[in-house]
Amino acid sequence: MSSNMDLLINFAYVVSAVLFILGLKMLSSPATARRGNLISAAGMLLAVVVCLLNAGLDYKWIMVGVAAGTVIGLVAAYRVAMTSMPEMVALFNGFGGLASLLLAWSEYHQHPALSLFIASVTFLSTFIGGVTFTGSMIAFGKLAGMIPSKAVLFRGQQLVNGLIILGAIVAAVVFAMNPAVNYQIFIAIVVISLLFGITSVIPIGGADMPVVISLLNSYSGIAACAAGFVVHNNILIVAGALVGASGIILTKIMCKAMNRSLSNVLFSGFGATVQKAGDGPQGEVKPATAEDVYYILEAADSVAIVPGYGLAVAQAQHVVHELGEILENNGTEVSYAIHPVAGRMPGHMNVLLAEANVSYDQLVEMDDINPRMDSIDVCVVIGANDVVNPAAIEDESSPIYGMPIIETFRAKTVIVLKRSMNPGFAGIQNALFFRDNTRMYFGDAKASIQALVAEFKESA
């Protein structure tokens, strides 16, 4: 009887796995993505329900845990502003990691005499889970502005991280040799993992967050996967591996979009040093007023709007859409050109513009807009900096040389919305600002665009 039940439970897990896979597959188009997410959620629900059929569970504490988690999760998910999405994802991700750590701990506590294999995967689940947790918390703090988002560097940082990893390996070996008597070593592994999460994310600066979040996302999947080995559960392994693979792919895409290796992102403390004023491209910038910009846009046949993190900071997505609509009604073709690493997480800008009701077929990827850049009349750069810096193509001595950029400088006119002449994340001045075809439109992005919208309305 009970083995029949086991069979039923495990076959249901197979169905869950299929639903996860179909759900992810449907995420390949915006038209089916929402249904895909619901299908994936149904897979999770099925797995939870059949899991509860297992004999001998402690339902009282399960109810308490599930109820508390559901309320907290729902409140957080419905309260969060779209501009704060990167923080939210980091936070959820960290919780998943910590859950894997706790699960491994609880299993070890219940059955301390582990085989070598189980002890090894228990170590992996604990260590990766712990790193995911504190790493995500640091990322969350940086994204939410609770701790400075700049790269934090100190002398001997590499050495400290190296020693921590060495300590973890030694602890792992000692633990795995004889887990039954090494409870203290296990606790030490927990502490080391939490510490390593902090020291490995703290030297990474704000604009490198898309890479870090992708990587942590991958870790949380791998931690769940390791936990699956600990409890001999296929569904944890399959789902964890899918997430692990997804995180690795996103990490790769993000690194490629910055033309940097993963180790450079993780260890270099990029952006910690700022170029001195007086270095870099020089020349005169040509400021423009709202009226000047209005005349340029009014006469344009095609406009590409290039958003960056500044758009999110100024919460300007709704006014940008309003401006886009006005331009379209004026007979201008409007598109939104989005760099893969614009913002603080992969796809950040797309979500903000979707929130503002921008149609998703107007969102254009970098590789699609660049070939037709010469035919674009006006590029409007809003709060983006390094991702439109022509030095990436022209100046071999530039730290961002080789990074693929949105080649706005090839458009007939470029309008750059910016608060001041301060350099971007890479700490370098932007050669685009000094070009002949560039006009600087200084001010807060939201207020500036509102002023433009007002100009259009006045003259209508």
Add this chain to the structure above:
Amino acid sequence: MEAVFLTFVFVLSIFLGFELISKVPSTLHTPLMSGSNAISGITLIGSLASLKAGNSQVAIILGTLAVVLATINVVGGYAVTNRMLEMFKKKDEGAAK
């Protein structure tokens, strides 16, 4: 032998994951991330199964905490992804609403 079998499943899943995810357009990278993040809350299944009747106090505390955190990850992750994907509309669909 079971370790080998589990590793088999693991390796095949990784390859499947690569195939699936490389087809996701960059427009959907944020929902992909939060949606796959929700899937990583699958630890919930292990945590539920570890909360057995008659566990020691320490195991109850560890297990319940794991259930709370994994549930936040799952429920919050799916809910927030759904909220995001709701917003992705084409122009004509948007007008119809």
